[in-house]
Amino acid sequence: xxKCYSSEFxxxxxxxxxxxxxxxxxxxxxxxxxxxxxxxxxxxxxxxTFLQCNDDDEQYFERYFDLDRDYSLIVKRxxxxxxxxxxxxxxxxxxxxxxxxxxxxxxxxIVSQNNNIPRIKSIIEKLCNALGEEREFxxxxxxxxxxxxxxxxxxxxxxxxxxxxxRAPYIKKLAQDIVSGTVDINKMSNLPTIQLKKTLVQLYGxxxxxxxxxxxxxxxxxxxxxxxxxxxxxxxxxFNGNLVDREKIAQGFVEKFGEDSGxxxxxxxxxxxxxxxxxVLI
DNA sequence: AGCCAGGGCCGCG
DNA sequence: CGCGGCCATGGC
Numbered sequence: 001x002x003k004c005y006s007s008e009f010x011x012x013x014x015x016x017x018x019x020x021x022x023x024x025x026x027x028x029x030x031x032x033x034x035x036x037x038x039x040x041x042x043x044x045x046x047x048x049t050f051l052q053c054n055d056d057d058e059q060y061f062e063r064y065f066d067l068d069r070d071y072s073l074i075v076k077r078x079x080x081x082x083x084x085x086x087x088x089x090x091x092x093x094x095x096x097x098x099x100x101x102x103x104x105x106x107x108x109x110i111v112s113q114n115n116n117i118p119r120i121k122s123i124i125e126k127l128c129n130a131l132g133e134e135r136e137f138x139x140x141x142x143x144x145x146x147x148x149x150x151x152x153x154x155x156x157x158x159x160x161x162x163x164x165x166x167r168a169p170y171i172k173k174l175a176q177d178i179v180s181g182t183v184d185i186n187k188m189s190n191l192p193t194i195q196l197k198k199t200l201v202q203l204y205g206x207x208x209x210x211x212x213x214x215x216x217x218x219x220x221x222x223x224x225x226x227x228x229x230x231x232x233x234x235x236x237x238x239f240n241g242n243l244v245d246r247e248k249i250a251q252g253f254v255e256k257f258g259e260d261s262g263x264x265x266x267x268x269x270x271x272x273x274x275x276x277x278x279x280v281l282i
Numbered sequence: 283a284g285c286c287a288g289g290g291c292c293g294c295g
Numbered sequence: 296c297g298c299g300g301c302c303a304t305g306g307c
Contacts, residue, residue: 019288109288116287116306123304165303170290207290228288245297246289269288287306295298 001058007049009071011094012042018095018270020217022108022121023128023145032137034128035064036101037144039137044094054137066096066220074263081257084238085264088271095266098217102185103178104145105218106203109210110170119163126162127151151175170205177203193221208247222262225253231265234272 012030024033030043030050040053040061053061062068071093078089111127112120131150132143152175159168177183188199193215200211212226227235227246235241235249243249254261 112287113289114287114302115289115304118307119287119305160303163304165305166290166301167303205290209289213288226288229286230288273288285307287304289302291300291302293298293300295296 001055002050002052003058005049005051005067007044007047007094009075009093010044010049010065010067010096012044012049014092014094014270015065015096015098016042018092018266019117019273020098020213020266021100022112022117022124032142034142034145035060036104037133037135039135039142041138063099066099069096071096071263074260077260078264078267081264084234084268084271088267089264092267092270095263095270097220097222097262097266099220100217101145102189102214102218103148106185106200106206106214107145107151107171107174109213109217110167110174110205111164112213113167113205113207113210115167123163130158130162148175148178152179167205173204189219193223196221197224208250212250216262216265222259223254225250225257225261225265226269227253228269230269230272234268238268238272 016024016031016033023035024031027041028043029045030041033040033042038053038057038060040051040057042049042051051061051065075089075093079086108124111123128143128145131146131154134141135144151171154172156168156172159171164171174183178185183203188196191199196215196219197211200206200214201208209226209228212224215221215224216226227250232246232249241249243252253265257264
């Protein structure tokens with residue numbers, strides 16, 4: 001199945017290389033992208049973006065790419081704030097905030113802490129190749145994201161061996177807690193953002209910033225504003241802020257931007273990191 | 283070679 | 296509470 005969309009507010013490169021997802025690689029005119037055990041081929045050519053996947057996965061990826069939402073309205077609202085908010089939204093207007101699987105997002109952003117994006121991609125790829133079920137797309141073998149059950153069975157040395165470093169115990173404990181039922185991600189999906197965050201930060205290895213990423217990219221609650229080193233730069237350089245506590249910085253932005261916080265944050269993160277197209281590294 | 287990366291934990295005051 | 300040291304690893 002192949003579908004075609006206008007590329008103005010749905011650009012493949014912008015959406016994948018803005019740091020919200022790590023399982024993709026450059027392929028032909030665009031990217032092969034994986035989510036859970038599924039795969040798709042997405043590419044932008046001029047004014048059009050094309051999406052190819054198995055017929056059974058069509059609805060999954062339309063929701064995944066948030067295709068029912070009108071992003072022109074979001075960019076329009078960003079314009080009203082002027083400054084970097086406006087500039088960044090125009091720069092990154094091809095970004096869609098993905099509806100990713102919550103469990104995969106949680107594991108992925110624990111990996112992301114104090115780490116750089118190429119290495120995050122590499123570690124997650126090793127994790128999937130080692131433990132994920134084999135699938136096939138475009139006649140090529142790939143691996144699904146591993147289940148918590150399989151991860152929970154692994155010795156801690158396995159997690160060190162794929163380069164997780166001090167994050168290894170975080171990943172192992174989360175897998176074990178999911179299997180035992182101590183952590184129930186499905187129960188979290190009904191919680192309002194404040195409660196959701198309180199629940200997430202109780203997890204070992206999950207702090208304010210990782211929680212905000214999971215809230216935004218996994219649960220698609222857009223009243224979250226993840227503040228990492230790059231967003232701290234934005235705060236200081238472009239908003240002349242003087243707070244130090246990233247949690248308080250995030251709160252200030254959410255008060256300012258409300259339900260648009262997550263979108264605007266992603267525009268600014270992408271803009272501030274510059275024109276890095278991570279595809280050259282793959 | 284040395285700083286940095288989509289930070290968080292833990293002990294201390 | 297708020298702060299600072301520390302944590303593995305490799306990209307650049």
